Amino acid sequence: MKKLALFGKEYIDTILFVDGVNGGETNDCNKVVRTRGGLYNFSEVTLPTFEATPLTSGLKKAYIISDSSLSKRTSFVLNLKESILSSGICNKINDECDWLHVCYLDDIECHKDVLGITIPYSLDFCTDKSRQPYLEALKRSTIVFDSRERKQLYIDIIIDTPIILHDEFGFEIIKNGKIIFKRDIQPIEGLNVNGAGDMYAANFIKNYEEFGLFKSATMAMIDTTNILVKKENS
Numbered sequence: 001m002k003k004l005a006l007f008g009k010e011y012i013d014t015i016l017f018v019d020g021v022n023g024g025e026t027n028d029c030n031k032v033v034r035t036r037g038g039l040y041n042f043s044e045v046t047l048p049t050f051e052a053t054p055l056t057s058g059l060k061k062a063y064i065i066s067d068s069s070l071s072k073r074t075s076f077v078l079n080l081k082e083s084i085l086s087s088g089i090c091n092k093i094n095d096e097c098d099w100l101h102v103c104y105l106d107d108i109e110c111h112k113d114v115l116g117i118t119i120p121y122s123l124d125f126c127t128d129k130s131r132q133p134y135l136e137a138l139k140r141s142t143i144v145f146d147s148r149e150r151k152q153l154y155i156d157i158i159i160d161t162p163i164i165l166h167d168e169f170g171f172e173i174i175k176n177g178k179i180i181f182k183r184d185i186q187p188i189e190g191l192n193v194n195g196a197g198d199m200y201a202a203n204f205i206k207n208y209e210e211f212g213l214f215k216s217a218t219m220a221m222i223d224t225t226n227i228l229v230k231k232e233n234s
Helices: 038-044 087-096 111-116 132-140 148-154 196-233
Strands: 002-018 031-037 050-067 072-081 099-103 121-124 143-147 163-167 170-175 178-184
Touching: 002 038, 002 087, 031 038, 038 050, 038 099, 038 196, 050 087, 087 111, 099 196, 111 132, 121 132, 121 196, 143 148, 143 196, 148 163, 148 170, 163 196, 170 196, 178 196
Parallel strands: 002 050, 002 099, 099 121, 121 143, 143 163
Antiparallel strands: 002 031, 050 072, 163 170, 170 178
């Protein structure tokens, strides 16, 4: 069994489930759920060949509007404690783990500390900040994940590392500034997509060694959709 380290802030999510938002008016809310988010969304995915170990540093509260009418989520976050990837944590990861996934690099105040990682690692992002400050970490990474809604942030990121940009319509893979592969999917209305990006990354990582880049990206798209549908129907 291989060891997967998951590094990121402790997320405490408060999720409001709605069927549409009428700005400036009083809106009905179907339910409110309080749960742990971020890297803990990986628990939604079965990882047959990996033992996942959460390594949290820092604390953040997220208030999320999950709009089923658009299958979209909108987050408001409150940063309570900084996240530091210390040399001690880096050494532990390098010595004891086979892969590191970071949720989320733009959430880590001392993000350059990830350069101390010597094992394969993947990166995910959660904001629309410029990606230029993270360029060296992006270059050294094995895979980069992000929402396709933030595609414009990668116009000037010309790197050999594959960048997988995904959304409810599918995904595309960019390498050295060019799209090298893409797949589409028919969006399913009425889904709660909170945590979908983390589930996509988990589904990709579990298959990458066996099936490679293109097939793993496609399988992750299908598997993540299936998880979201199952959660909606449960």
